[in-house]
Amino acid sequence: MLRVLQLSEERSTSSTASSTPDRYASAYRRDAGVIYLDANATTPPLPTVVDAVSHAMRSIVGNPASAHASGASARRAIEQVRDDVAELVGVPMPESVFFVSGGTEANNTVISSFVRQYPSVTFLVAPVEHSSIIEPLLNWCPDRISWLAVDSCGRIDPHSAQQKAPQAGGPVVALLQGANSETGVIQPVAEIAEAIRSVRQDAFIHLDAAQAVGRIRTDGWSSSVDSISFSGHKIHGPHGTGALVVNEHTSLRPFILGGGQEHGFRSGTPNVSGIVGLGIAARERIKSFEEANGHMLKLRTKFEEAVTCALGQSVRINGAEALRVSNTSNLQFCSIDGMQLLAHLDAAGVMASQGSACSSGRPEPSRVLRAMGLSEGQAFSSLRFSFSVLNTEEDAVVAADIIASVVKRLTQ
Structure with a gap:
């Protein structure tokens, strides 16, 4: 499982590390139980960046x-x-x-x-x-x-x-x-x-x-x-x-x-x-453009398939009919309070957001989702999950399982 990322004391100080996602991920120490899916807010610096x-x-x-x-x-x-x-x-x-x-x-x-x-x-x-x-x-x-x-x-x-x-x-x-x-x-x-x-x-x-x-x-x-x-x-x-x-x-x-x-x-x-x-x-x-984006798209696809398979009609993907960047998934959880869900996911070790990090602290529905025609309630029930090259397939699967479990518990 991917976790909140911290620089590993054991990582190499070389600035020529491989650009593969696996090599990037292995350069960090992962705190057990935390999956970071908020890359659109910010991404942790790569080891080569820190070294430089x-x-x-x-x-x-x-x-x-x-x-x-x-x-x-x-x-x-x-x-x-x-x-x-x-x-x-x-x-x-x-x-x-x-x-x-x-x-x-x-x-x-x-x-x-x-x-x-x-x-x-x-x-x-x-x-x-x-x-x-x-x-x-x-x-x-x-x-x-x-x-x-x-x-x-x-x-x-x-x-x-x-x-x-x-x-x-x-x-x-x-x-x-x-x-x-x-x-x-x-x-x-x-x-x-x-x-x-x-x-x-x-x-x-x-x-x-x-x-x-x-x-x-x-x-x-x-x-x-x-x-x-x-x-x-x-x-x-x-x-x-x-x-x-x-x-x-x-x-x-x-x-x-x-x-x-x-x-x-x-x-x-x-x-x-x-x-x-x-x-x-x-x-x-x-150097790694195609590889990095192919990796993130694979994670997003696996994540969305797992969540929708587990929750069926009670979840929808906002903007699914359009072309999207490889890493971003905005999910609407029907009849769920998004802030409540976000808090439960945070406690369960999944870090996501309810919108742009610049405005996520505001108790207002997403301006973006409202402009797309969602009701205030639908906008409030939506969360954003965004991957980076540091995430793994295990992150996508485990996060989806946690989300499904939390949503089912909240709707019982």
Whole structure:
């Protein structure tokens, strides 16, 4: 059984460990009785990432902005990571990659830039987007939002976007989430972008790819959008790392001002060791992309089959009719209070969530599930289970057995 993950004292300190899921898992000590199925909230750093961060903290002592040799060493390390991130995301120009603290900062940067430059800007956005998109809009420019329609799986209707775009008097900015953080449903990004630009060629399109990068190929989207954001901790990188990839022809303004680091786009002394760790996580996923995602899809399939076989019609998969990323399963347990179920599962050793980690503490039904047409009660009865490469087939089977047992007990 997989358990809450802690670094093993016995693990190798080599940074060249195999990228196979089994090797990753064996590098951790597992606490008995705990199965971690909340990878969409965060993933633990890989052993190679921990080693790289530790080594960088010990050996790269210079400020990248300094002219001396230590500064040059730090700059070289950062530029190497820029190459790795560009390859993972699927963009041809590493210089379009800017390092930030994560997806939330990146998303806020894009929104803030347009709010400050264009008082008449209109944002096209669906109610299924992440809170790091929705909350800035509601706080800074609620009167400039044009809401897009979604279907029962939470997919944006390209025709809705095509209809809304020409109605805007000023600049148009479309904010899209590549894969939904709660359901894993993949948006038809290229189709939406094409529909918008068929009526507004000048529209700016931003892609929040936090749950997509490393789980599906995003290089096909890069030519359809103007900017892409993602977070390192979703792919077993360090917390507080991420990137905003910006098309060379865009004119976004920096969100954080100061010394002009990151080529003037993001001021502040770079988190060199964190960026190095992000690069290792990116490189590991590049090397094992097909294997990693095949592994997670196998676990998700086995898990969903086991749960639905045990519970029958009393459980349904939210978004099952749509394409989803390999690791995510959002299950609706009929007539069960989700918070109660979550507490029982936690006590039984299965860690899951009731939605996005950024809002899971709120006593409100999921905005995403409500937009998909679920009732308040159905949304409250739904939980998200998300796998990582560190999970095993045994985790999937044992977790399904525990869930079925707890649900049957609660409904007796």
